Amino acid sequence: MPADIAGDQLELSLLADWCGRYTPWAAVDGNDGLFLDISGCAHLFGGEDTLCEEIVTRLGRFGYGAQAAVAPTPGAAWAFARFGTKRNAADAAAAQTMAEFLPATALRLSAQQAIALHQLGLNHIGDVMKVARAQLAPRFGTDIVARIAQFTGETFEPISPRVPADPDRAGRIFAEPIRAPGDIQATLTDLLEKLCARLAEKGRGARRLDFCLYRIDGSVASVSVGTGMPALDPRHLANLFAEKLPRLDPGLGADAASLSAAVTEPFGARQIRAAFNAGADPVAATATVLAPLVDRLDNRLGRGAVVRLEPAESHVPERAVARRPALVPAAASAPWRDLPRPVRLFALPEPVDANAEEPDRAPITFRWRQTEHRVARAEGPERIGGEWWRRDTRGERDARDYYRVEDSAGQRFWLFREGHAAGRQAWFVHGLFA
Amino acid sequence: MAQESTRHSNAAPAGEDLDALRERIGAMERMGTGRDGRAGVMPTGIAAIDAHLPWRGLPRGCLHEIISREGDGAGPGFAAYLLARLAVFGPVLWLSPRPDAYAPALEQLGRPGWTRRLLLVQARRRDELLWAMEESLHAPGPAAVLGEIAAADMVASRRLQLAAETRGTTAILLRVGPIDAAARAGSVAATRWRAESAPSGEWPFLAPAEFSAEDGGENESHDPQPIAWARKDEIGPARWSIGLLRCRGGRPNDWLLEKNDETDSLAVVSPLRDGQAGEEGTGLAR
Missing domain, CATH: 3.40.50.300 (P-loop containing nucleotide triphosphate hydrolases)
Incomplete structure (x- = not known):
């Protein structure tokens, strides 16, 4: 059976996520390993031995045969996890002596390097260490020297965590797995308070929060909320989560939870800016008041559901209006151009059967949405050139001839004709006038 | 009539006391x-x-x-x-x-x-x-x-x-x-x-009659008919x-x-x- 490298990578990255319960510094190593930097974390889980034991036991329960070791350096941990007999080699001196008898390949060497060393009788790490490094480099490559230095800790080998370093994060481990919505809610409330207090100290507010439940089967369930302005109020944020919590499935139970602020912004900067612009922009002045509402609507209805409208530089009607996030203060924008425009503009012009007697005039009758309309009055054409230089437009590159048309009942429509060659003209309703 | 019956169902339940009822009526009147x-x-x-x-x-x-x-x-x-x-x-x-x-x-x-x-x-x-x-x-x-x-x-x-x-x-x-x-x-x-x-109204200026009357002195031959026709076709x-x-x-x-x-x-x-x-x-x- 061929190895499914991509699948392994995915599984590993999921496991690395799961290990986020122990430490924020969890990284995937190669195709078969994980590095956890547990500096300062181990005591939370009853010490290094217990932590190691727990991880292996839990992974075993998920169906993974895992080996783990604690060591002063990532290189040493790699070696002991794969070739060691004892899990804990955290003491640097003990690690040195134990390393003597580990095979040389435990230095993370390539197969050729290991064979070359073996041919010289250098079978164990202890043997390799005894050889002067100046002699090793020319024969086996400089990376063997680097590997030794990483093993002993002479060079620092950073672990790149899957989550950004120093995340704004609060977490909780449960003695008993939780499942009940009430428990999840209570946990979230608790974590929100902790995290908001921490952010407040830093003078930052959250723009995006991820709430993760670590299920006992090893998978992670998470929900995210976003805010239009940096937020620090736990009640407001709890309200945003309230819409989404029902979708958070704890499975058979969750034994840990974490809340992290994935995106933060200095709290206050935006608010001050809004107050400063108050005279010029009434929306900005009320943005702070509206923020909780806009966040709630955005989170339930989908990002971008709430917009403000601003004039944009375009002749094409669809692009003459820019939709901006509701809470971003308005730039000093040009006024709207005073042209006859419909109060409703359809996102997609609707094709109509039009009966035009003369090629350059408005139709006499047209059929739209199963209704025949007799044109009583018409004005036009207003020729609006297509933005032919744009590549993303389909069928909009041709110029359109727009007509304002009033039917016999008094309804006013915005019709346009596309195409100029006789017989290839098509008519559309693009909008309704008030 | 449907409106009346819904009003009643909207009214206070039997248990509600008079003060609360007065409050509700007051609120309606202050509307x-x-x-x-x-x-x-x-x-x-x-x-x-x-x-x-x-x-x-x-x-x-x-x-x-x-x-x-x-x-x-x-x-x-x-x-x-x-x-x-x-x-x-x-x-x-x-x-x-x-x-x-x-x-x-x-x-x-x-x-x-x-x-x-x-x-x-x-x-x-x-x-x-x-x-x-x-x-x-x-x-x-x-x-x-x-x-x-x-x-x-x-x-x-x-x-x-x-x-x-x-x-x-x-x-x-x-x-x-x-x-x-x-x-x-x-x-x-x-x-x-x-x-x-x-149906839209008429623009308040330049009615064809006035137009031709003003112009009348100089352009006796000017035919107001096309103008009147064009005006009628325009949306007011x-x-x-x-x-x-x-x-x-x-x-x-x-x-x-x-x-x-x-x-x-x-x-x-x-x-x-x-x-x-x-x-x-x-x-x-x-």
Whole structure:
């Protein structure tokens, strides 16, 4: 059976996520390993031995045969996890002596390097260490020297965590797995308070929060909320989560939870800016008041559901209006151009059967949405050139001839004709006038 | 009659004591003045309509309904006109399944720059839209919330009315669909309007007759006929036929309004069928 490298990578990255319960510094190593930097974390889980034991036991329960070791350096941990007999080699001196008898390949060497060393009788790490490094480099490559230095800790080998370093994060481990919505809610409330207090100290507010439940089967369930302005109020944020919590499935139970602020912004900067612009922009002045509402609507209805409208530089009607996030203060924008425009503009012009007697005039009758309309009055054409230089437009590159048309009942429509060659003209309703 | 029975079901349960009942009646009577006593009436700016309404304008902190046919621009036009006037009090929200309200035209239905106070909200499903509307009415900030919806039942309208009362935010339902069905549907709205497009008016200047009379001295041979024909073909100032179908404590009525493009205001052209409009609406008239 061929190895499914991509699948392994995915599984590993999921496991690395799961290990986020122990430490924020969890990284995937190669195709078969994980590095956890547990500096300062181990005591939370009853010490290094217990932590190691727990991880292996839990992974075993998920169906993974895992080996783990604690060591002063990532290189040493790699070696002991794969070739060691004892899990804990955290003491640097003990690690040195134990390393003597580990095979040389435990230095993370390539197969050729290991064979070359073996041919010289250098079978164990202890043997390799005894050889002067100046002699090793020319024969086996400089990376063997680097590997030794990483093993002993002479060079620092950073672990790149899957989550950004120093995340704004609060977490909780449960003695008993939780499942009940009430428990999840209570946990979230608790974590929100902790995290908001921490952010407040830093003078930052959250723009995006991820709430993760670590299920006992090893998978992670998470929900995210976003805010239009940096937020620090736990009640407001709890309200945003309230819409989404029902979708958070704890499975058979969750034994840990974490809340992290994935995106933060200095709290206050935006608010001050809004107050400063108050005279010029009434929306900005009320943005702070509206923020909780806009966040709630955005989170339930989908990002971008709430917009403000601003004039944009375009002749094409669809692009003459820019939709901006509701809470971003308005730039000093040009006024709207005073042209006859419909109060409703359809996102997609609707094709109509039009009966035009003369090629350059408005139709006499047209059929739209199963209704025949007799044109009583018409004005036009207003020729609006297509933005032919744009590549993303389909069928909009041709110029359109727009007509304002009033039917016999008094309804006013915005019709346009596309195409100029006789017989290839098509008519559309693009909008309704008030 | 349907209206009467719903009123009763809306009344207090048997257990409620008299004081609470008085409080409720008091709240009904204060309608339009707002809970904190501030003047809560927004004049529509159309003299004839303001004079006809019992509050001399539209009471804020209430639910109002506008009924309009699908595919008629008068409904959104009239709604935008009212929303623009309400925007004086704060930001306003327009909730709709398809956000096709077009800002360049909205801008022309109110004071210049009013659309800067407008937020457009897209809620695709009916339940989402009603939720969002209620949520917006409960929240501090908005002065008015407009929701576009095909049909709203009695329960929905009562919820919206209660939500509107909590902060004195004005709620407007723009019901787009067959007019007859919507006009019959029950509701607790303070007012219910019908908005329809009417054939546009004539431009007030350069009537063909005057034109030819002025020019007459020099260009005796000039034929006014083509000019008259061209003028007739041109679309004049927009006209709406607006009907007040229901009004709490007031009578139904109809008006023909014309938009003045110079001042972006509305004025009555002539009263239509005064006092005999809307057979459906008379049940509520007192």
